[in-house]
Amino acid sequence: MTDKLQAGEALVQQLIRERGDIFGEFELIAFARPRTLELMHRCAGYVHHYEGQTLDDQVLSPPFRELIATVQLVARRDHGFAPNHVRRLYRMGVTDSVIIEAAEAIAPVEGWSTIGGVCRAIRTANDPDYATGELPPGGPPTQVVPFAEMDLASTVPRDAEAAGLLRAWDELTPIDSELAERFRSFVLHCWYDDGDGRVLPSTARLLIAISALCARGLSDVARDHMAIALAAGATRRQIIEAVSCVLPMTGSATMVVTLDALRGM
Known part of the structure; x- marks a missing residue:
């Protein structure tokens, strides 16, 4: 394996370790333009609270950050990535109802079709054929784990x-x-x-x-x-x-x- 391939594989494993999974699109970047993905991950890891990328003085909780990211992805019509973020919210203990509440909050700006899009992401996240990210062992949470x-x-x-x-x-x-x-x-x-x-x-x-x-x-x-x-x-x-x-x-x-x-x- 060449040095470039080794670097790309190491970066893929870092993303999986710190985020929990990786999109196939980003794997391509890891081997073609690894420095670009490294910098993307440092930025995304900081704002979305990936393991090893956070600082102690950050004030918003990981679940709230993920709620903002998820509804914005849907507002941007990014229906491929959004279900993965729903699964990440599930692993944090955030229920479907709270995810829909976040969609309500963005709806006056982006339109209530965003609420429908978030529901579509929820349905896709619960589809076993959706391959990116893991559902919690017991399935979607039924009670929200409190966050700040x-x-x-x-x-x-x-x-x-x-x-x-x-x-x-x-x-x-x-x-x-x-x-x-x-x-x-x-x-x-x-x-x-x-x-x-x-x-x-x-x-x-x-x-x-x-x-x-x-x-x-x-x-x-x-x-x-x-x-x-x-x-x-x-x-x-x-x-x-x-x-x-x-x-x-x-x-x-x-x-x-x-x-x-x-x-x-």
Whole structure:
């Protein structure tokens, strides 16, 4: 075996050891462009919490990071990778219901077809013919294992309903009040209604939404929702880390939008 082949094989084994599995596409990169994959893995491992790639000062939990990554993959129509991330969530003790809650949080930005796409990823993850990643020995969890973001604030500042995406529906009301009311009700449900036994509180849902708004380049709207999240007790570091979870799918430009939105806050 040549040195290049040995290096590629070592890198493949490192990814499997630190992430739990590897996509076939990435195996190709390992042998063709190993340095590229090494740097990809260092970045992804840091933002998605792979074993051996994390630091002690990171604040968001691995399950919450994985929730953000999974729903963003679906929003990007990456239906090949998303089921693997669902299986990773299962191994962390995250239930189908919580995964769908994360999809609700991104839906006001990306559309509720994303919720359907996440359900498709869940169904594929439970299909024995899907070959990437392992299901837990007992199958999908039925009770969520608690993670830190479940304890974020549910109380949202009073002016939240007049900011960001919701402001657009207020402006539309004089033109088509029925359209505005129906969509405004949906957005409020996805982000702020806490009376239906949900696990993810409103602040956690806003962090997921902010990552999507930044990925879409909507810095002004993202700034409004960052202000709401900060007022509810979130930190700038939590916002940065939430957005960092979508960088593997959306690129460095997303962080430029994020920093622009945070500037001056």
